Amino acid sequence: MSEHPLNNFLSLYSDSLKRLALNDSGFVFDPMTGQSFTVNPCGLELLKLMQKQKDVELINHQILAEFDITAEILERDFLEFSEQLRRYLK
Amino acid sequence: MTKKLLKTWQKPSITPHQMGTLNKFGRPVSGDYVEKIDGVAVSDLLREYGSPLFVISEKRLRDNIRQMKRAFESRYQPVIHAWSYKTNYLNAVCATLHQEGSWAEVVSAFEYEKARALGVPAERILFNGPHKKRAILERCVTEGARIHIDNLDELYLLDTIAREFDKVTSVTLRLNFDTGYTEDWSRFGFNLGSGAALDAAIRIGNSSHLKLRGLHSHIGTFILDPRAYQVQVEKMCGFMELIEQQTHALIDSIDIGGGFASQNALQGSYLPTEQVVPTMSQYADTICGTLLKMTAQREAQGKPRLKLILESGRAVVDDSEVLISSVVAGKRLPDGRASYVMDAGVNLLFTAFWYNHKVKHTRPLQGIPEETVLYGPLCMNIDIIRQSILLPPLSVGDSLVLSPAGAYNNTQWMQFIEYRPAIVMVHENSLVSVVRRAEKLEDLNGFESLPTHLNGQFKFAE
Numbered sequence: 001m002s003e004h005p006l007n008n009f010l011s012l013y014s015d016s017l018k019r020l021a022l023n024d025s026g027f028v029f030d031p032m033t034g035q036s037f038t039v040n041p042c043g044l045e046l047l048k049l050m051q052k053q054k055d056v057e058l059i060n061h062q063i064l065a066e067f068d069i070t071a072e073i074l075e076r077d078f079l080e081f082s083e084q085l086r087r088y089l090k
Numbered sequence: 091m092t093k094k095l096l097k098t099w100q101k102p103s104i105t106p107h108q109m110g111t112l113n114k115f116g117r118p119v120s121g122d123y124v125e126k127i128d129g130v131a132v133s134d135l136l137r138e139y140g141s142p143l144f145v146i147s148e149k150r151l152r153d154n155i156r157q158m159k160r161a162f163e164s165r166y167q168p169v170i171h172a173w174s175y176k177t178n179y180l181n182a183v184c185a186t187l188h189q190e191g192s193w194a195e196v197v198s199a200f201e202y203e204k205a206r207a208l209g210v211p212a213e214r215i216l217f218n219g220p221h222k223k224r225a226i227l228e229r230c231v232t233e234g235a236r237i238h239i240d241n242l243d244e245l246y247l248l249d250t251i252a253r254e255f256d257k258v259t260s261v262t263l264r265l266n267f268d269t270g271y272t273e274d275w276s277r278f279g280f281n282l283g284s285g286a287a288l289d290a291a292i293r294i295g296n297s298s299h300l301k302l303r304g305l306h307s308h309i310g311t312f313i314l315d316p317r318a319y320q321v322q323v324e325k326m327c328g329f330m331e332l333i334e335q336q337t338h339a340l341i342d343s344i345d346i347g348g349g350f351a352s353q354n355a356l357q358g359s360y361l362p363t364e365q366v367v368p369t370m371s372q373y374a375d376t377i378c379g380t381l382l383k384m385t386a387q388r389e390a391q392g393k394p395r396l397k398l399i400l401e402s403g404r405a406v407v408d409d410s411e412v413l414i415s416s417v418v419a420g421k422r423l424p425d426g427r428a429s430y431v432m433d434a435g436v437n438l439l440f441t442a443f444w445y446n447h448k449v450k451h452t453r454p455l456q457g458i459p460e461e462t463v464l465y466g467p468l469c470m471n472i473d474i475i476r477q478s479i480l481l482p483p484l485s486v487g488d489s490l491v492l493s494p495a496g497a498y499n500n501t502q503w504m505q506f507i508e509y510r511p512a513i514v515m516v517h518e519n520s521l522v523s524v525v526r527r528a529e530k531l532e533d534l535n536g537f538e539s540l541p542t543h544l545n546g547q548f549k550f551a552e
């Protein structure tokens with residue numbers, strides 16, 4: 001069985017994700033590039049979890065417990081979010 | 091045991107801050123949404139008639155034409171509006187405008203036949219355009235429609251027909267000239283500067299059966315500077331004086347064509363539409379003021395007052411119709427922008443090639459607006475509804491209202507790859523009628539016939 005694509009992402013980008021400064025209003029700052037971002041509340045939730053966790057199953061578990069959403073939609077949206085992050089976190 | 095209340099999920103998204111760059115997408119559209127059209131919920135319309143869906147507001151259409159008539163008639167009379175069929179020739183649209191008093195302006199045998207079939211008398215039809223074959227000219231001469239002569243071949247043919255039918259026929263001469271403000275439309279009608287127009291007027295003057303009664307010109311479309319019309323009216327009136335002196339012509343009408351801009355945003359224009367599009371009063375002021383000045387002397391000589399004919403198309407119908415389209419799929423582009431596949435593209439919203447249509451969502455959307463591309467459903471690179479717009483994240487099934495969509499879409503749309511959807515009209519009492527049903531396979535296959543030997547016996551490769 002091949003690795004979940006998000007686990008790949010999480011281990012590859014673990015350092016870049018950890019260095020991000022987040023605040024609760026959704027302001028994100030990347031000290032490596034000097035670039036700042038705005039992230040929406042669900043994106044912020046995911047970022048916080050990704051800074052702590054490298055296992056996508058554990059992140060999904062947390063989100064599914066808190067949000068009114070199916071595992072399928074979460075997977076799709078999480079994948080798309082990771083593609084966005086991949087682009088910004090060089 | 092109490093169940094924990096779950097929070098609402100929103101598609102996660104992150105947007106980089108762009109410092110010091112001007113916002114080239116215009117105002118973000120969040121917060122500004124359309125739930126109803128003339129009292130009818132968008133969601134009900136989609137449930138009942140499907141997506142995509144064109145929706146016409148009868149009230150808006152009537153308000154627009156009334157407002158235009160008021161703007162002109164309060165400054166000059168008599169004014170005739172002739173509805174430019176090519177702008178939108180749905181019977182329901184044409185009939186509404188005919189109820190408001192508009193004549194028909196047609197440019198082909200098809201449009202002429204459509205107007206006649208709808209019940210427009212021939213004498214209330216103005217026939218423009220460069221393509222009029224003998225058969226339709228014969229019909230126009232017999233029935234008494236007003237032909238706007240485009241070229242010398244047409245002039246000679248029409249003269250022959252009028253003589254053959256022994257019918258004295260009033261005609262209008264289409265003119266072209268440079269206004270200094272608009273693009274050159276010299277391929278239609280007779281040029282003033284070259285002398286071709288005067289030659290044609292003299293030729294008509296020598297005819298036993300043609301009577302030159304009208305002058306027409308159409309100086310272009312989406313004209314943002316009313317002074318173009320001032321030059322137009324001055325040139326047309328100058329020419330009228332000349333030919334009334336040199337021939338026996340007595341002109342009864344000056345037809346200034348169409349061209350008033352609608353509340354739509356041309357691509358490449360960075361100013362808000364409201365700032366660049368003149369009001370109807372501004373157009374009317376310039377046109378009526380110039381016409382009164384240019385014809386004062388003529389009236390003092392006791393000649394009858396000229397009818398002022400307007401053929402405004404897009405300014406009348408554009409904002410009375412919208413296209414509702416739904417999100418089929420979302421896709422993050424490699425460059426980071428959000429994009430969506432919509433169920434309507436340039437096949438239906440043909441004018442997306444040159445306008446940036448307004449886009450409104452139909453429910454309040456959460457989330458931060460970000461740069462977004464709206465694609466149509468065709469597998470063609472050119473199928474783009476909006477190249478760049480700020481929108482909050484959308485979900486599959488969300489609908490958007492694209493406007494204005496009333497001008498040149500229901501006539502220039504294509505049956506390409508997809509069926510064309512239904513068009514409904516919302517009436518003033520909020521009742522809804524289907525004014526053109528959605529296409530079906532049988533409709534399209536109905537045009538075709540399959541030679542017998544091609545019917546079946548397919549030998550598909552394994």
Ligand SMILES: Cc1ncc(COP(=O)(O)O)c(C=O)c1O
Pocket residue numbers: 174177195218308310311312347348349350401402403404405497
């Ligand atoms: C002869 C004539 N009249 C009227 C119109 C309507 O123009 P608009 O929609 O710009 O008012 C056109 C459009 O091309 C035209 O060619």
